[in-house]
Amino acid sequence: MITAGIDAGSRAIKIVLFDIQRQTVFATAVCDQGTNQKVRARRLYDNLLRENGLGHKAIRTLVATGYGRHMLDFCDTTVTEISCHAAGVLHHVSDATTVIDIGGQDSKLIRVGADGKVRDFVMNDRCAAGTGRFLEVVSQRLNIPLDALGPAAERSEHPAKISSMCVVFAETEIIGLLAGGQSCENIIAGVQRSIAQRTVAMGGKDIAPPVVFTGGVALISGMKEALERLLELPVNICPAPQFTGALGASILAAKYET
Amino acid sequence: MMECSNTNNNSNCPQSCINSRFDSMIENCCEYAERAREAGKPIIGIMCEYTPRELIMAAGGIPVCLCGGSEEKIAPAENDLPTALCPLIKSTYGYCCTQTNPFLEMSDLLVAETTCDGKKKMYELMARRKDMMVLELPQKPDAPHAMDHWLSELRRFRSFLETRYDRKIADAGIWKAIETMNLERALRRRLAEMNKQTPSVWSGLQLLAYKSIISGIDEDLEEYRRLIACGANAAGSEKQSCVRVLLTGVPTVHGAERVVEIIENAGGAVVCMENCTGIKPLLEDVSMDASDPMEALASKYMHLPCSVMTPNTRRLEILRRLADEYDAECVIELVWQGCLTYDVESYYVRQIAEEMSLPYLKLVTDYSPSDSARIALRVEALMETALRAQA
Numbered sequence: 098m099i100t101a102g103i104d105a106g107s108r109a110i111k112i113v114l115f116d117i118q119r120q121t122v123f124a125t126a127v128c129d130q131g132t133n134q135k136v137r138a139r140r141l142y143d144n145l146l147r148e149n150g151l152g153h154k155a156i157r158t159l160v161a162t163g164y165g166r167h168m169l170d171f172c173d174t175t176v177t178e179i180s181c182h183a184a185g186v187l188h189h190v191s192d193a194t195t196v197i198d199i200g201g202q203d204s205k206l207i208r209v210g211a212d213g214k215v216r217d218f219v220m221n222d223r224c225a226a227g228t229g230r231f232l233e234v235v236s237q238r239l240n241i242p243l244d245a246l247g248p249a250a251e252r253s254e255h256p257a258k259i260s261s262m263c264v265v266f267a268e269t270e271i272i273g274l275l276a277g278g279q280s281c282e283n284i285i286a287g288v289q290r291s292i293a294q295r296t297v298a299m300g301g302k303d304i305a306p307p308v309v310f311t312g313g314v315a316l317i318s319g320m321k322e323a324l325e326r327l328l329e330l331p332v333n334i335c336p337a338p339q340f341t342g343a344l345g346a347s348i349l350a351a352k353y354e355t
Numbered sequence: 356m357m358e359c360s361n362t363n364n365n366s367n368c369p370q371s372c373i374n375s376r377f378d379s380m381i382e383n384c385c386e387y388a389e390r391a392r393e394a395g396k397p398i399i400g401i402m403c404e405y406t407p408r409e410l411i412m413a414a415g416g417i418p419v420c421l422c423g424g425s426e427e428k429i430a431p432a433e434n435d436l437p438t439a440l441c442p443l444i445k446s447t448y449g450y451c452c453t454q455t456n457p458f459l460e461m462s463d464l465l466v467a468e469t470t471c472d473g474k475k476k477m478y479e480l481m482a483r484r485k486d487m488m489v490l491e492l493p494q495k496p497d498a499p500h501a502m503d504h505w506l507s508e509l510r511r512f513r514s515f516l517e518t519r520y521d522r523k524i525a526d527a528g529i530w531k532a533i534e535t536m537n538l539e540r541a542l543r544r545r546l547a548e549m550n551k552q553t554p555s556v557w558s559g560l561q562l563l564a565y566k567s568i569i570s571g572i573d574e575d576l577e578e579y580r581r582l583i584a585c586g587a588n589a590a591g592s593e594k595q596s597c598v599r600v601l602l603t604g605v606p607t608v609h610g611a612e613r614v615v616e617i618i619e620n621a622g623g624a625v626v627c628m629e630n631c632t633g634i635k636p637l638l639e640d641v642s643m644d645a646s647d648p649m650e651a652l653a654s655k656y657m658h659l660p661c662s663v664m665t666p667n668t669r670r671l672e673i674l675r676r677l678a679d680e681y682d683a684e685c686v687i688e689l690v691w692q693g694c695l696t697y698d699v700e701s702y703y704v705r706q707i708a709e710e711m712s713l714p715y716l717k718l719v720t721d722y723s724p725s726d727s728a729r730i731a732l733r734v735e736a737l738m739e740t741a742l743r744a745q746a
């Protein structure tokens with residue numbers, strides 16, 4: 098029996114088909130979000146089924162999650178990304194206690210109880226400074242591609258101090274740092290530390306291991322280390338972190354009857 | 356995802372309680388206030404639940420609540436006030452500086468208290484336009500001198516009204532006003548307490564709508580009675596599968612109901628509101644046993660558990676009790692951006708929720724709808740957590 102999860106995020110649409118009996122991922126697909134999320138998601142889903150020789154009836158339940166979840170009216174139900182990320186992470190790391198999810202415009206910290214249920218969560222408010230958006234801004238401003246940020250940060254000797262509470266002002270701050278002769282390496286490391294600080298601060302003092310890091314930003318090298326330094330705890334990157342939400346949705350789909 | 360029968364248009368209820376006299380509350384109050392003014396009664400604006408409406412009524416005045424719930428009034432207020440201030444303060448002031456609140460324009464006098472710093476300083480600016488009486492509210496409610504001081508402030512208020520309106524306020528007149536206010540509180544309390552049962556009778560939005568910015572209007576009291584009867588007939592007629600929410604924190608005044616709406620659209624049933632637009636001011640009546648009505652008033656109002664008090668242990672006791680009595684399945688705390696006292700106090704509220712194993716969510720926002728989708732996401736996730744905790 099196969100279920101499906103679609104994560105309509107702020108940057109990309111991700112789909113996971115999940116084999117319930119075998120408890121394994123059956124197939125995945127991803128595409129950019131584009132302007133018409135609903136049409137793109139539908140096309141991506143249809144193609145994925147076709148490529149795998151599946152008809153629509155072969156999918157028992159289809160769950161939508163992510164920022165655009167309510168737009169995908171061809172899905173059976175919606176579940177928030179908070180529950181989905183927790184479920185997705187637990188599939189890989191069954192004893193995860195803290196889930197840190199940093200995406201394109203959100204960052205979340207989810208605490209999971211011993212019973213595998215979400216105990217409590219916090220999210221960034223109106224500001225994007227603690228999210229992936231901040232890394233994009235730096236990458237554009239310094240003209241260094243996203244995937245080269247990590248190696249650059251590793252060369253930093255004194256991460257710059259970035260204190261702005263808002264992405265727009267932080268960008269001004271970066272311009273000031275550049276003008277003051279700071280190296281790109283120190284600025285990148287400073288930005289990564291600032292994102293990590295923002296995320297850790299949301300959780301207060303109550304962050305218990307095992308800590309699992311997920312979301313698109315987990316793929317950017319240097320971020321895991323920045324979190325580890327602040328938490329003084331090992332941080333595990335969730336396998337295929339960009340798919341955690343969709344995976345969780347497909348797993349939770351098994352619990353909803355259509 | 357959730358099937359919920361208890362949304363804004365409470366399907367438990369017959370049409371007769373969905374259509375209520377309170378649908379045209381502002382119009383009703385406008386008409387009432389204008390008639391009163393023609394009859395020579397002064398309109399007196401109040402902005403906080405610490406003001407004893409009874410004294411104003413005994414002086415022949417009409418107390419009207421002037422708290423602002425409109426986002427539109429915030430920008431004009433920011434010409435004079437800092438952006439970081441609580442939206443409730445800014446909106447109230449915005450009405451004042453744009454001269455757009457008919458009740459404020461009609462007011463002969465404003466009554467204010469020393470509650471939070473933001474209000475206190477805003478009142479100074481507001482006092483440039485209207486005469487204002489500021490009552491000094493002690494903030495350590497259980498300190499030995501607190502009650503004496505509050506009582507002397509209320510006595511000062513009474514003689515101020517006597518001089519200003521050139522009439523003697525007799526004790527008998529105060530007792531009569533107390534009786535009216537106690538009756539109104541009792542009726543509103545009965546209405547709110549109907550939600551102790553499962554399924555609840557009213558949505559949070561309905562309860563918010565079933566009140567008036569002017570107290571003691573006969574037709575309103577009649578309407579409360581009608582709604583109580585109506586709710587009693589409709590009760591329990593439908594299966595309910597939503598999450599029972601205890602909402603606490605700042606008041607959601609007329610026009611600022613957005614968060615309650617978001618919660619109820621996301622599958623929550625706001626069964627109880629522990630705030631100044633909910634049950635908080637209704638929990639205690641003015642005692643009719645005392646020999647001095649002023650002492651009875653001082654005692655009731657001094658006990659109001661607002662976060663400006665320190666320590667505000669009464670609120671925490673009440674929260675525990677309400678969570679229990681209303682069978683709450685989660686606690687949502689609303690804090691207006693810039694409201695330091697409720698923001699800090701949320702520390703204890705979270706603790707209580709954890710002690711009671713109730714999922715807890717704190718929302719810090721203002722009147723602008725720009726974060727509605729983000730709030731909805733968090734509320735939906737809380738509902739999922741609460742439902743899974745039951746499962």
Ligand code: SF4
Binds near residue numbers: 659
């Ligand atoms: S919350 Fe406090 S300051 Fe605001 S109306 Fe209530 S008692 Fe007054």
Ligand code: SF4
Binds near residue numbers: 444473691694697
């Ligand atoms: S919500 Fe807070 S800051 Fe705003 S008026 Fe009430 S106590 Fe003051």
